[in-house]
Amino acid sequence: MKKIIVLFYVLGLGITYAQNEKYQGQPPIEIVPTDARPVQRQWKGNFTFDDDAVMFSNDFDGARLNGIVKNNDSTYTVLITPENTPINTSPWYAFKVWAKEKNPINVVMTYHESAKHRYYPKLSSDGLVWSPLDSINYTEYEKGDKAFGPGSLPVKVSMKLHIGPDTLWVSGQELHTSHHVSAWVDSLAKKDFIAKKIIGKSRQDRNLNLLAIGKETSKNMLIVISRQHPPEVTGYLAMKTFIETITSDTKLAKKFRRKFTTYVVPLMNPDGVDNGHWRHNAGGIDLNRDWANFNQPETRAVKHFMEEKVRQNQGKFYFGIDFHSTWDDIYYTVDPDLEGNMPSLVTDWLTDIKKELDGYDPNIRPSDNMLPTTVSRNYFFVAHGAEALVFEIGDNTPRAFLKKKARVSANILMQLMLERLK
Ligand SMILES: [Zn+2]
Structure with missing residues (x-):
């Protein structure tokens, strides 16, 4: 194992720690019941x-x-x-x-x-x-x-x-409650190519907001979700920059929006976030274990939305991404031997991100264990053929770097998807 001392500057101030080894990723996902349980x-x-x-x-x-x-x-x-x-x-x-x-x-x-x-x-x-x-x-x-x-x-x-x-x-992290997220959603929805939708309600009746970026009749679709887990603010911040890049005025973004429509659920767990939960929704459940049984209203709303879109538009989801935070930056991908609607997209994307970010070595953990779907990535891939991954940002990843990585990632993704659609 390479011994590299990496200095991390959180938000520009000098917190440092030594990184002696690469994060090995989480152990295999446990399958747990997702019927609602009481919360305190x-x-x-x-x-x-x-x-x-x-x-x-x-x-x-x-x-x-x-x-x-x-x-x-x-x-x-x-x-x-x-x-x-x-x-x-x-x-x-x-x-x-x-x-x-x-x-x-x-x-x-x-x-x-x-x-x-x-x-x-x-x-x-x-x-x-x-x-x-x-x-x-x-x-x-x-x-x-x-x-x-x-x-x-x-x-x-x-x-x-x-x-x-x-x-x-x-x-513990910068505060981004449902109120802050709604303000961000509303500011983006002022653009004429972005619509705000409510695709459902949380258990405590908060709106599940969705942004539709591009023509809502498009057959070529992407799904982006974030914040199933309330404290995972760095993943949310990366998602914001990723989406702001797709909604920007660059030639590439404009071209991309003519061909593809991106659907975003920026806050999957508004009850958990507003109640200061460690992980679960108001039903006491980890939402990212409910993508097989859909016992919770938040996961059910996304499933219903995606199914309806495919049916109405006779279209396909080509790409699905779920933003989280953990101990260090890591990508949980689908084994490249398993082909979805745009084979090799994610592998090529991560290779190009590495080239673009000098000295950055992406930590990639593929999985070929897709059943039961349990987590969002598996559902996006198995049910829709979307090339899917979990994009995890470290709790202490410097904010300037996570934004740069998200911007570069969005630009390369748009480029690669446009090339492949021809
Ligand atoms: Zn998470």
């Missing part, structure tokens, strides 16, 4: 201390803060718990904190049972513009020695926060 509703409100001298709040969309104790005049210990169990180690947190007087406090982050601290804290004064906590103010305890996965994480961390009368927002 988070108590919402303000947590007050010292006659309101210091206040914490989880009373906003995307928040997660389940309990706090004051240890002494300057130290508070926070507890973060999941919506239900068993659950993946992706312990999301987000809260606001302020004080009557300007004063630094220490906040110790602790987690339910075996969960550990995963997301490097981001701070904001308005909930819109975020920057990582200065590493001087961040201490990890009992950190694991693995390069990736739960074994790489500290059991708890302490952060020194400089608080005062102005609200300080603290969150």
